[in-house]
Amino acid sequence: MAILQPLVDIAAICYQQGVRHVVASPGSRSAALTLAFARHGGFAMHVCMDERSAGFIGLGIAQQTRVPVVLICTSGSAVYNFAPAVSEAFFQQVPLVVISADRPKEWLHQYDGQTIYQSEIFGKHIKRSFELSSDYAHKDVQWAINRIANEAVTLASTTPPGPVHINVPIREPFYPGAGEDMIASADLKVITRQASESILSPETWNNLLDDFEDFPKILIAVGQNMPDPELSEVLNKISEEWDIPILADHIANTTGDKIIRNHDLFLGRTDIQNLVPDLLITTGLSFISKDFKQFIRKNPPKAHWHISEDAFLADPMQSVTNIIPTSPQYFFQNLFEKIDYQLFVQNSDPETDSQFIQNWNIQDTKSSRIKADYLQNLSKINDLTSLDLVIKYTRKVYQLHVANSMSIRYVNVLDLPPYIPGVFCNRGTSGIDGCVSTAVGAALMNNEETLLIVGDVAFMYDRNGLLIESLPQNLKIVVINNAGGNIFRMIDGPAGLPELETYFETRHAFSAKRTCEDSDIAYFSCNALETLETSINQFLENEGISLLEIFTDPYENEQVWKSLKRACKA
Template identity: 40%
Template sequence: MIIQPILDLVAICAKKGIENAILSPGSRSAPLTLAFARHADIHSRTISDERSAAFIAMGMAQQLGQPVALVCTSGSAALNYYPAIAEAFFQQIPLLILTADRPPEWIDQWDGQTIYQQEVYGKHIKNSFQLPDSFEQKDQKWHAERIINEAINLSRQFPAGPVHINIPLREPFYPDPEETYEFPESPREFTVLTSQKQLSEESLKHIQNRLSEIKKLVIVPGQQKPNPQLQGVLDQLVKEKEVVVITDTISNLQSESSVSLHDHFVGNESLFEDLKPELVISFGKSIISKSLKQFLRKSNCSHWHIQENGEAKDTYRHLTRVLACSPLGFLNWLKINLQVQDSEYFQKWHALEKTVLQTLPSAFSESEFGEYPALNLILKKIPPFSKLHLANSMAVRYVNFLGKRNQEIICNRGTSGIDGSNSTAVGCTFTTKEPVTLITGDMAFFYDRNAFWHNYPMPNLRIIILNNHAGGIFRLIDGPAKQPELEEYFETKQRLTASHLAQEFGFHYDFAKNQEELENALKDFYQPSLQPKILEIETSSPKNAEILKKVKSKIQEAIKG
């Protein structure tokens, strides 16, 4: 039997601009699966592992800036979505999660595939909705249409994020052979009209009075997508007003004008007084640099955060104002109304940046082969138009140490877990024909191997694995590094390589354990191919820790002069 309100739901999705759906197989979700698969305006793909499916959908939505629908059956399938939903929530990525469910009278009655699915995602969802458990009454159909409109609208409203609709379905739900699918041409739709928030003239007057006292302003953008307009106004603030703009790699706002090698010197106690700001203005989401966070927390300076919906984000523990407006609008106002900042203070930051930039090449030329110098070489070979996905742990930190990047940087820093890095990159490949490069450690890579367990081509995917056969970051953290249980319980040493996985999935595979092999492997790594390519670099975790320590030491010597 065809459940017409489910066809109406899918028609509303298409009408409201949802063009992609990721479906995971199951019987209870069959009405949803068939409706999405048979709608001409929605591209549906099937991914068997729900955890990977959710990260793939998130990787797509992150690039598209539009919600992607996720469909799964009842029971634990919905729970497997949770890691990606939490990541999407904190990254502010829109998702429409549609979970099929048993009728309410059968929950907790020893019936198969039943759990408590209503509001199952708790606080990690913008809102959770429950569709009616039958559609016998006209008002129930009207209610269902209202819910789907409300959910999609909410997923897009700032801050964007995941929404959940739980859908109880009764048997029979497979169509009879003589039945045909008829989607409504004009399904019920309502939209939300929004406007950009602006600060009042009175508020701007108070801000201008406070800014007249400031001569050491620092701007810190957090994680966000590339934005040429923001980039332009930040560069103007640097050049015309001598504002110090500090950019982590995930800000996607690094330029020749910004400070991007700060991780090498902001933790230096001897420089603290010289670098301490009077005011920090931030916007966007999180930053990577722990040393920058600690530096700003210690500085005891005022902090203003620009957040369009007015939510307080007190990352540096000294929040004094939340500016409920768009970052671009405020920074354009700042460009006109800010006085020129302290030139000596500005020069100190940029002199340190220059010292690190000049020291890094010689530090690497004197280094043994390891993942840090290997990555320094690799980054020079990645095409500037490639999307660059970075797994958490050391991959994203190494790239942050190495300064300005031209590629768009994508990293799951909402929850900062290692799960889902592969799948997020796979989702990205479904949205672009440009190269998609994933740099990952061995732990994150093998954790998410089911990302590749599907039947869709990914010829533009390039994977670089830094395989030290362990969670090497724990060797760099004072606590676990000093414990006798380091290797077994923290690094969790393993002997895997990706060669068998590459053979299993039909990927091109290269392996390097020294500089010469790496250079040879990179020669045609970005040449077009019909299959994804893996380049695995094998190193030693203890040696990697030693190399990082020596590079840091050389930089500190150069800073001291």
């Protein structure tokens, strides 16, 4: 039998670099890798039979810890099943270390099972791909494996974080024999990488401050971001003291009473030219609001600063004029301190246009009032009312996870209580695959009550994430079952096609009940507005993991959503 020492050392290096969680999918060729991590004793091992779900569980764990999570799989098509999670991690900037077992290259095209092209299999959706030699005897190869393991883990964490891939060809024999111990090499080398901070020169700051003073109408917009109390605090100071509106989707996790939240309900109007900024400052990743992006595209500001340490030039509004490569915390804190000092020395007030923030607040307040009145007067069960009541009845702290498609669009227009500590959604690629598994991974880590809101198609697409041995008991799941992909009724293109129900919505009669029975999840259901409050409360009060399935009518949902939009834009 065999002990593949360099693979044992990879596990030891990952531990020394701070990795503590491993998600492994069963397989034979990967046995040496899995055992190296499992027998190390320092890792929490999570086993998931489906690599696609396993990848997203790992993503959910890393999303919470901000520390790389190792994914292990066997050779062949198993590796490809990590691809959705890897691409999401790449665009959402979540650190993963994918370690795939492989067959030696000479067996390609020799009708050998589970042998495919695995080198650089994830293409451009990876920070870097590494491939080990299949022959470990030479000391240079051992040195290279040690170096690659160190580089992979540190690179996954380097700003902007993201996934890396190590492909490991493994020759037989690879199972350890009875009594053979897996112990790291005595001369194990760990290479650390020091963290650095991108700062701006005094000259750059002087130029930025001079330009800033030339723009009386300034808007700050925050895209998807991790919860950051310090960033929220300084943004609220800027807004309050300088009369600058702050716009943020819920996934921006920017807290504060003055944040513009209802922009998706009024920015589609044509009579809002008084909301056009002279200077737009953006930070974070994606924006949910399509209306916001289109508003800026149609009304480009004189200047648009984007605060980002990303290597790519992201310009979804087609208006960026200046990329400022530093962290948002550093930028906004320094901006506030420097301008605040200038105003103090000059004994003057900010020159921003106070009417501009009033224009935004008027529209935000109007839309909020129209929305509240509209929701209160609905008399039939529907998606929007159901989620509004679920959120209102969650009277204790829940970390909120939301699936893509209509789920996140509904949540983004609803009011969230201030005690929600974070809103998470896979908006890197915005796919429905992996929404359940990501929430499972997050709930395993966060030590908080966790609530997932998911549509029926997204839930069924990712049910395998519930097949792990120990489901997190702090997870509650709300499934909005409208019997198909309801979002296609809301989109102008497919909504008018005669093939809508067959090829877009994919009508079905399935429910989550049997999945709950298979996974030992407490199941609750509701299909009437009169019993919804009781069902929600029973669901939320239940101890342990539970699921509430709310059945709604797609035609009613379509009418409710479009009528709300019309009411706010009238």
